[in-house]
Amino acid sequence: MSEKIPVLELQRVDKSFGPIEVLNEVSLKVNAGEVLCLLGDNGAGKSTLIKTLAGVHKPTRGKILMDGQEVAFAGPRDAAGRGIATVHQFGGTFPLMSIGRSFFVGVEPTKGWGPFKRFDRKKANEIAVKAVQDFGITRIDDGERLVGGLSGGERQSLAIARAVHFGARVLILDEPTAALGVKQASHVLRIVNETKRRGLAVIFITHQVMHAMAVGDHFAVLIRGAIAADFRKGEKTREEITDLMAGGETMAQLEANVEGNT
């Protein structure tokens, strides 16, 4: 395989809060059109790692590279501006806003001029609905619906579609399937695959091995803030990963379900 330049790379990143070391020499890379699965139990340092990637925390030591160039994020907005988008467990964070309104928070399309510049809600609704339908969620067809009325999977899909629409290059998914049922989870996994197909680099954080195996190209297991294992698809069996991780008993059943949908 030719040496591609990873979209995002961490080189021996340490992060400590005072005397407490949370991340220890973490090295990771993720290429365009690939899914990197970050596995780890609760407390392994996953959230700190996400926040470091998203520009919330600055690494204590080590480097962050984008396209081979070293970068230092000034904050979450800077990281977002460079194309790093984070989607959290519950997707949309504005449950009482309409789909169109929440899709465009901070970047509202306007019509008119000067002091009469108006928020173009019709256009916002249309674009939002189209963006999410392009991902195969055809059940969302009215941009005036409230985000809080969508199912967990639909909300995740909407959040992912939003990130893609606004030109994200790296998509960080923080436990997107943790709170979902089997069917909903397979919807989200299908969307992860679609995102990958569109050439985004995806970092998929989970503690469910079966979900990771369904979409991952590359796997890293995080234990107590350090990378305990780093391998590519097919290099380890499900049982071996399960050994590294806890859980995963209903894997076979779920995997069959996901396969059926892709």
Place this chain on the structure above:
Amino acid sequence: MDLISSLLRRPDAASVLSLVGVLAFYMLFGGVDLGRFAAAGSWVNFAANLGIVALPVGLLMIAGEIDISIGAMIPAGSMTTAILSGYYGLPIWVGMAAALALGVLVGLVNGLLTVRTTVPSLIITLGTLVAMQGVVLSASELLTGNSSVGVKAPEWAKVLFGQLIGGSHQVIIVWWLILTAFFAYVLQETRFGNWIYAMGGDKESARNAGIPTQRLTIALFVLSATCASFVGMCQAILFNSAQVSGGMGFIFNAIVSVVVGGVLLTGGFGSVLGIFFGTVTFAVVIQGIYFTSIDRNWSNLIIGLVLLIAVAMNESFRKLALSYVPRKGNKAVNV
């Protein structure tokens, strides 16, 4: 059916129903003559004075904050106008400008303290409420030796801010309607409106989405304090005098109006139209009781019941809005 259900899903549905309910109750049990009532100025005047304060307070509540210092800013506005333009005899515009400037200043203090500290705005504005009461009382006693000051406004100021249209309707009603239209436009039709909803929904995410949450919060506090001192200023011009006391009732009245109007206390949901109808409902209950055969001492009981019923309705209508799924093929956007 479709029309009814889409109306019920609006945040202002409960306030309209409350208004209809209260009017029906007064007509059935109080023998109110609707024509005479509609023509009366008392409740409209009450609604206008309250409404100008309730609107920005409602916007703040949608954004997830609250301002109770308005209770002190109303007498502060009227006393500033009266002391400067009445006691010291300066031109009326000096007193008016100073009253509004004081509103801007207190709003800035409220806003800055809210964004710079983690103290809830309820506590911060409680502090400025009590502090401003002290300032107004001491300043009045110190400068004029009195707690009530007279002021004579020239004709143009009277016409704009303190005349009685048709002998009964205060001109502030016009200001209330203009401000309602203005706030409705801002909240529904501009980006700022979307930002206010987003801030009330989740401040952290709103900030990460690039919304200047701190500047917007400060601006909303400036708006509410300035609107309160504007009401005080108009009252001083209308009544030709100002008192140190008064205004405290506005705090709870404004909050009740806003909540009956369908604004979610924790932020993120509500509408200007709802706040408008919430205010009208409140005014109709309080002032309308004089048109009925019902003893006026009951009016607070009615307010309490209206509040509880409206909140319960808001709760269920919001659930309705959340669970709403358009029927297949209804107005699908086909791609």
